[in-house]
Amino acid sequence: MEKATFGAGCFWCTEAVFTRVNGVAKAVSGYSGGLEKNPTYDMISTGSTNYAEVTQITYDPEIVSFQTLLKIFWETHDPTTLNRQGADVGPQYRSVIYYHNDGQKRIAEGIKQDLEKAKIWDDPIVTEITAFANFYKAEDYHQDFYENNPDYGYCRAVITPKIKKFENVFGDLSK
Numbered sequence: 001m002e003k004a005t006f007g008a009g010c011f012w013c014t015e016a017v018f019t020r021v022n023g024v025a026k027a028v029s030g031y032s033g034g035l036e037k038n039p040t041y042d043m044i045s046t047g048s049t050n051y052a053e054v055t056q057i058t059y060d061p062e063i064v065s066f067q068t069l070l071k072i073f074w075e076t077h078d079p080t081t082l083n084r085q086g087a088d089v090g091p092q093y094r095s096v097i098y099y100h101n102d103g104q105k106r107i108a109e110g111i112k113q114d115l116e117k118a119k120i121w122d123d124p125i126v127t128e129i130t131a132f133a134n135f136y137k138a139e140d141y142h143q144d145f146y147e148n149n150p151d152y153g154y155c156r157a158v159i160t161p162k163i164k165k166f167e168n169v170f171g172d173l174s175k
Contacts, residue, residue: 001025002061004069005032005098005132007052008077009085014055016146016159017076017166022175023063028056029138029145032098039136047083047090054098056135064173066104070111073097075169076162079115080123086158095125098132105129 008014011029018027031039034051044051057069083091099105108129116125137143145152146159167174 001058002066003100004057004059004066004104005054005100005135006057006069006073007032007054007094007096007098008073009053009093009095010088010154010158011053011055011138011142012145012155013077013085013159013162014053015144017072017162018055018057018069019144019147020163020166020174021059021064021069021072021170022173023060024069024175025058025060027058029142030054030056031136031138032056032132032134033096033130034134037136041139041142044092045090047092049092051092052094052096053092053138054096054135067107067111068173070097070108072166072170072173074111074115076166078121079125079127080121082126095127097127097129099129100132105131 015027015029018024031044031051032054034049039051043049077085079095083094085093097108099108146155149155
């Protein structure tokens with residue numbers, strides 16, 4: 001098993017998408033990138049801690065590759081909005097790939113470069129590609145939020161459309 005750590009806005013959204021990917025053993029909402037030990041949602045929501053909301057994915061590379069996980073990452077959020085995804089605003093919602101080894105770094109940088117050349121988006125890609133340093137699991141009420149609260153307004157308005165997009169584009173990768 002290997003790990004991938006992605007920030008793509010609200011971790012509820014990212015976790016909900018990646019839990020549906022065949023080969024993903026678990027997707028955990030949490031925080032990466034800051035210096036304080038044991039951050040809390042209240043701390044990071046100020047936008048002043050350098051932490052990003054992330055999802056840490058444990059996956060079987062024999063079933064799903066890091067490259068495929070990155071394709072899902074790029075397709076299910078907007079990598080051109082700086083410190084923002086939809087109505088979620090602040091540096092804690094930035095687009096970021098925390099690579100766990102040199103291979104992940106090369107793959108992430110290569111795909112980002114290819115996407116920039118392809119000019120898929122009108123605006124430039126602002127996704128950070130940064131060495132993984134830490135991960136702190138978010139509070140229990142953030143885990144499996146979509147699965148536990150599918151009728152919550154944010155879930156219906158934001159997460160359900162992301163899941164439908166994932167299913168439409170990557171249905172063959174779904175569990």
